[in-house]
Amino acid sequence: MTRLGAVVIGVALALALAAPFFLKPFGIYLLSMWAVLTIAAMGLNLTLGYAGQVSLAQGAFVGIGAYTVALLTQGGVPFALAFIAAGLLCFIVGWMLGYPALRVSHHYLAFVTLAFTTLVFLVLRNEQWLTGGIYGINGIMRPVLFGWSTGKALHFYFFSLGVLVVLALAIWWMLRSPWGRAFVALRENPIRAASVGLDTRRYTLMAFAVGSSLGGLSGALYAPLVQFIEPGSFAINMSFSLLLMVIVGGSGYFFGPFVGALVAVLLPEWMRIAEGYYLIVYAALVMVMMAFCPTGILGLVDRLAKAAMPNGRSAPAIGAERTAP
């Protein structure tokens, strides 16, 4: 990582810490939503951007995590335990969903995961005895940790930000480890990866499971943030928008999901003037971006940075860790 990168990350972190003091409660809510969704997008980036598996199931994992935490905490289980349970459950389910990923690839996998998302939605909607059906679950409490209540918007934001930073560091470390390199090898050339002795089977499952468990952890924060969950929130649209976040930010770039989630959460607010039309504008922007720069915002930054320094001295933009040729 270059010095420039470190400076940019430091400034971004300082901004993230200072921003809520200048914002109204709704602004803080949006920032918290950004932190929570970034976690899920980071997980999807792991599966899609690093391991190269197109998954449309991330929204379903956010849903599984959210319902796990909501049901467990209402049953009296401490938040910390419920949080871990959400991550674990999604890890296991993600691992099992990874098996189809071994048999099929590309668009087929997109459809299998799409089917999975719809199945999860149907279960959440129909099993009323457990999930409350279409009425959802109301009044989810924000956690109290070591006597520190996160009930206030500001406190919950710092809590979410803290979780995001910890998870981001963990993923950063993992991507530097042999595991992370194996994920990239899977994306770039699976046959070659197998030929140099990588157990592609295990690493594909692993990428899926870790990505899914991040989705679950994101859901575990989503439930207490919104305090009301219903099946519709986790239908296919959630998976689509998480996928768009990863792509818009720049899939395969470590900080891609951070940027993508920021755009997705803030854009509706910036475009208040456009009112109901903002989704139209957003969709059109995504299409234009795909036509001109399919590597996303960070891919664009990367390209501009390279164009600015043509003398071969690589000055990778923030998080430009994409190992693609």
Next chain:
Amino acid sequence: MASFIQLLISGLATGAIYALIAVGFTLLWQTSQTINFAQGEFVMLPAFFVLAAMNWGAPFWLAALIGIAAALVVLGLLFKLIVVDPMLRYGVLPLVISTIALSLLLKESVKDFYSAQAQAFPPLVPDADVHLFGAVVSTQSLVVLGVAIATVAALHLWLNKTRTGRSMQATAQNPALARILGIPVQRMVLYTFLVNAVLVAIASILISPIYLAKFTNGETLGTAAFIAAIIGGFNQVRGAILGGIILGVLDNLSAAYLSSQYRGAFPLLILIAVILCRPQGLLGRVEERTV
């Protein structure tokens, strides 16, 4: 037994519509590697073209023709020129993302510029019941079934018996070889997009009287088309037809005999089973896969 026949015929009617959508979907995939995630919205939209034309005072038959013509231009020509062509060089994924965005765009546009409410849509024939082997069947179902079968049959004949149709098939199977043989590949690809536009427009006119015209219609229809295409075989027009019909019949029967709450789940379970056991689909050929 009577109710079974009833369910079977209405299932066949829905299945025939799914088949139309799925055939267009597979054609696009075959000729240009386009996985159209907006296919459902493509079916939703022409109904609104027809309604808009009727609001201008056109009689239904004229409005239907205008709807098909508008679909040809917007969903055939413009879709290819503006969305697909600039993206093909990047491979499959960016185009998938782009069509996902397109589906959002079409849905929101209809909601904001036409109406968020479900709109009544004129049926092709006045609704009446016909008695058939002791079962009561609506004329609607029979007409839908008839039109869909006629359309598929016409398409089949055109693809197999005309020079253009055979050139299109050649393009779908091996573009490089087709080009060497002097087939204008680009024009054939454009034809597939136009054929897809006509198919979705017909499906739209058939299905809207039953489901009402609503901006969210595409969500279920699109998924149904994917599933039908995959069950039958992604690379076979015949497969898409078979998949559509299986799906429609199964959907109706399982809703009636198993569980109406989990109606949406059965096609998905079959989808997963087919992908795991026979990824090339029931009638599909094994394609070379990049692992």
